[in-house]
Amino acid sequence: xxxxxxxxxxxxxxxxxxxxxxxxxxxxxxxxxxxxxxxxxxxxxxxxxxxxxxxxxxxxxxxxxxxxxxxxxxxxxxxxxxxxxxxxxxxxxxxxxxxxxxxxxxxxxxxxxxxxxxxxxxxxxxxxxxxxxxxxxxxxxxxxxxxxxxxxxxxxxxxxxxxxxxxxxxxxxxxxxxxxxxxxxxxxxxxxxxxxxxxxxxxxxxxxxxxxxxxxxxxxxxxxxxxxxxxxxxxxxxxxxxxxxxxxxxxxxxxxxxxxxxxxxxxxxxxxxxxxxxx
Amino acid sequence: xxxxxxxxxxxxxxxxxxxxxxxxxxxxxxxxxxxxxxxxxxxxxxxxxxxxxxxxxxxxxxxxxxxxxxxxxxxxxxxxxxxxxxxxxxxxxxxxxxxxxxxxxxxxxxxxxxxxxxxxxxxxxxxxxxxxxxxxxxxxxxxxxxxxxxxxxxxxxxxxxxxxxxxxxxxxxxxxxxxxxxxxxxxxxxxxxxxxxxxxxxxxxxxxxxxxxxxxxxxxxxxxxxxxxxxxxxxxxx
Numbered sequence: 036x037x038x039x040x041x042x043x044x045x046x047x048x049x050x051x052x053x054x055x056x057x058x059x060x061x062x063x064x065x066x067x068x069x070x071x072x073x074x075x076x077x078x079x080x081x082x083x084x085x086x087x088x089x090x091x092x093x094x095x096x097x098x099x100x101x102x103x104x105x106x107x108x109x110x111x112x113x114x115x116x117x118x119x120x121x122x123x124x125x126x127x128x129x130x131x132x133x134x135x136x137x138x139x140x141x142x143x144x145x146x147x148x149x150x151x152x153x154x155x156x157x158x159x160x161x162x163x164x165x166x167x168x169x170x171x172x173x174x175x176x177x178x179x180x181x182x183x184x185x186x187x188x189x190x191x192x193x194x195x196x197x198x199x200x201x202x203x204x205x206x207x208x209x210x211x212x213x214x215x216x217x218x219x220x221x222x223x224x225x226x227x228x229x230x231x232x233x234x235x236x237x238x239x240x241x242x243x244x245x246x247x248x249x250x251x252x253x254x255x256x257x258x259x260x261x262x263x264x265x266x267x268x269x270x271x272x273x274x275x276x277x278x279x280x281x282x283x284x285x286x287x288x289x290x291x292x293x294x295x296x297x298x299x300x301x302x303x304x305x306x307x308x309x310x311x312x313x314x
Numbered sequence: 315x316x317x318x319x320x321x322x323x324x325x326x327x328x329x330x331x332x333x334x335x336x337x338x339x340x341x342x343x344x345x346x347x348x349x350x351x352x353x354x355x356x357x358x359x360x361x362x363x364x365x366x367x368x369x370x371x372x373x374x375x376x377x378x379x380x381x382x383x384x385x386x387x388x389x390x391x392x393x394x395x396x397x398x399x400x401x402x403x404x405x406x407x408x409x410x411x412x413x414x415x416x417x418x419x420x421x422x423x424x425x426x427x428x429x430x431x432x433x434x435x436x437x438x439x440x441x442x443x444x445x446x447x448x449x450x451x452x453x454x455x456x457x458x459x460x461x462x463x464x465x466x467x468x469x470x471x472x473x474x475x476x477x478x479x480x481x482x483x484x485x486x487x488x489x490x491x492x493x494x495x496x497x498x499x500x501x502x503x504x505x506x507x508x509x510x511x512x513x514x515x516x517x518x519x520x521x522x523x524x525x526x527x528x529x530x531x532x533x534x535x536x537x538x539x540x541x542x543x544x545x546x547x548x549x550x551x552x
Contacts (some may be wrong), residue, residue: 115492115532116438117363152476152492153468158537161365 366531
């Protein structure tokens with residue numbers, strides 16, 4: 036397995052190149068690019084500028100592990116307004132185009148958002164239809180779409196079996212799951228999600244979770260690896276069981292208040308120990 | 315003149331039984347019962363909620379209602395034929411009325427005995443398009459509308475109940491669809507959100523015009539039971 040971390044973790048005020056240098060020095064193999072979350076990679080960023088990002092990544096001795104985005108929280112594929120849905124699809128298409136340019140084969144998509152306004156059944160139907168359509172585009176580009184499990188935040192596809200049914204309904208080999216082992220909170224167990232989804236996992240996000248801590252003030256439910264309630268031995272065993280040998284991508288919500296670069300080093304070492312089984 | 319054969323060729327047919335029974339047949343005495351004559355009109359670029367069009371097709375299929383899919387251009391041709399008697403129910407889903415020709419065609423259809431159920435999607439278009447629809451609705455059908463209102467905007471009333479209450483053609487409760495168009499000075503309003511009328515029926519000529527200001531089709535697309543029962547009632551005229 037290989038280690039990666041998001042470019043949205045690069046401390047504010049740092050340049051992309053400075054961030055890449057830190058990522059390389061702290062021991063990662065790759066970087067996850069976040070469309071819309073960082074100044075250097077926006078919807079308006081041209082193909083040539085994206086190619087320049089790849090050049091910088093390669094100059095730093097890294098590769099791009101995948102292309103993610105947080106833009107679908109504002110413009111969900113499940114919106115009632117057809118114009119918003121069209122924009123949401125365009126975001127995925129841009130991710131796919133960018134993935135081809137930066138020579139990676141996976142994108143992360145937050146597939147839908149259940150709200151008081153837009154109920155579950157509508158979100159489900161629209162997301163199935165959107166993924167079927169986008170799956171065809173992903174196939175043509177040879178880039179897999181990984182729908183992320185954002186269980187509590189999305190209030191959608193809360194259980195592994197429910198997610199499995201969703202993927203069966205989408206029924207497209209180029210649409211799978213980008214599994215976040217921290218997002219499961221107290222709704223289940225990450226190792227069970229890994230077992231159930233095995234070959235459909237496109238990428239894995241790593242973070243730990245304080246299952247009994249809610250979001251309150253600046254207190255995050257998420258925390259650094261090994262500080263929370265995830266059973267990392269079980270997670271590692273499940274990864275072995277399903278022969279997962281892909282990218283492990285660090286995604287921290289809670290940032291170090293001081294010496295922010297230290298979080299990169301600490302997380303890289305923690306992922307090494309997870310991979311090596313020194314738990 | 316568009317012949318019946320030509321009409322059936324161009325109209326397409328979602329359910330073969332509909333052709334067998336015939337929709338707006340040239341000999342009305344041979345027409346099947348009202349509940350079996352139904353067409354779903356695709357407004358093309360003027361259908362701003364394609365999801366709703368799919369929903370009605372899905373709902374009609376689920377309800378086992380024979381229907382024909384009909385592009386608006388074909389309806390315009392058909393109505394232009396003075397010898398074509400009309401009847402049955404015409405469903406126009408997720409539309410915005412911005413073409414006087416389309417409005418005139420729908421009005422002519424009503425005049426000649428059809429029931430036209432017009433579901434507006436104009437709340438999802440520009441204010442200019444909404445203004446056009448408001449003008450055409452009033453001029454051709456006597457329906458006065460206001461809005462649209464975004465029920466879920468932060469400035470909206472916070473304690474509204476997000477359901478449309480229908481009391482005709484049968485009692486049913488169906489979710490809102492975020493934005494609604496109000497009918498004002500309605501003589502025969504039959505649905506409300508928080509007691510505000512959002513649907514109206516008007517008898518015109520030999521037929522009837524039914525206006526829906528809160529989309530129903532998207533709920534049919536997710537197999538909402540109440541929406542399905544309601545749609546069946548609209549089609550069967552009960």
